[in-house]
Amino acid sequence: MAEENNTPTPPQGFIRRFLALPTDSVPKTIFVAVSVCLVASIVVSAAAVALRPMQAVNALKDKQINILQVAGIYDPNQDVVEAFGAFEAQVLELESGAFTDAFDPASFDDRAAADDPATSVALSDDPAGIGRQARFVTVYLLRDEAGAIDKVILPLHGYGLWSTLYGFIALEENGNDIFGLQFYEHAETPGLGAEVDNPRWKALWKGKKLADDSGALQISVSKTAPAAGAEYHIDALAGATLTTGGVHNLVNFWMGESGYKPFLENLKAGNL
Template sequence: MNRDSNSYTFFFAAIMVIVVAGILSFTAISLKPTQDNNVKKEKMQNILSTVGITVERKDAEEAFKKYIVDQISLKKDGTVDENTDAFAIDLAKEVKKTDTDQRYPLYVAQLDGKKYYIIPLRGNGLWDAIWGYISLNDDLNTVKGAVFDHKGETPGLGAEITKAYFQQRFTDEKIFDKSGNFVGVSVVKGYNGGDNKDDNEVSAISGATITSRGVSNMIQERLAHYIPYFETVNPKIAEALKN
């Protein structure tokens, strides 16, 4: 074949495309188990961080097995679905289903003789999805800790939800008001409640109103699905909600 011809150029280019595509495909397939394992361990790290346990990625699985004593998949009515692996639930896909078809993962941690309940979160920010985890003390009302992440929020504004100073605002907040009504925790612009932990509110991020509102909505919407289960665990909640 004439190397100076157009046909040779096209043939050579086609061969190179096939070879490069093959190499990239092989690399992607080869790395996928490692990537999946890293995602798994990062998820474990985030779950543990809500109850104050910070570990390196390499130690995440061991710590998870030590402190997470139960993983529960709940149905809409608060009953347990024994046939669904809670950890395997992909919340990004799950939230697109109807409430009845969804399964709601719940993690139970045991630490220093105390029990904590950890709920995965998923919602919408300004530009794209936001997500995270929030843990509750065994009263199923007081927040132990929270961690948030995002896909495309603005650096220095909405992206600040990943920072410790913002996440720490949720510690010791309540998800039920003084009358026993479930209200979640609202992220409020211009909040002036100081260190009040009984008003169900925290201060919003300056200049990130929509992302802050997204965090509020995410917490309220996700936690609401767990109330039927909470009522079975803590009779005081069931009694308060009846009144």
């Protein structure tokens, strides 16, 4: 009679026990889910890092297109970089209303300057809802064939209903007549506040005036025209009261004493 083998079976390791589990077991399901998430996050992170330079280039191109559009010289058939070469970029010191050579306009970052305590100020009176205001901004000049200023393009931003709206306002050489206004970044409600992008509403800005003959700021974005007259009034966006109020506040803030008024006074006086 053969002897029985009483040698104990060695215990299986963790990996073997895991592999021996049914495919639809809870541990295997969790393992697969975590593995897929981990691989996906690595792929997304790698793609984000690899595409960051391209995203920066595309963002700059979009900004340049918006400047060309608000100035009325955008041609989709022309190279954007070539067309943008018509503009003269200058870094402006807001307080003095004069250009400064302390920064290179080609590399100066307006948003970074607004976040840096060394180049910005915290606002106590903040109708535009921006928190901090940069003391320096990049402005764009468009000159005619004789070299005289034809238009100035000024960046502005402020809070609407859900987001900060970033855009540009184009002024004629007198610093008072509006040629156009355009926002290139916001997250307002589609069909309501997002109508700031509607060409018909943007067209309402052309030919309006900022201030009256005494220099008092009169520009208004509202349901009814101000007492000063229709030449200072832009109709409110239908169903978007808070976005409309935000646009009104940001335009008046940036065109006022705390914004571009010193620069516009220098422009009118021919001191640039």
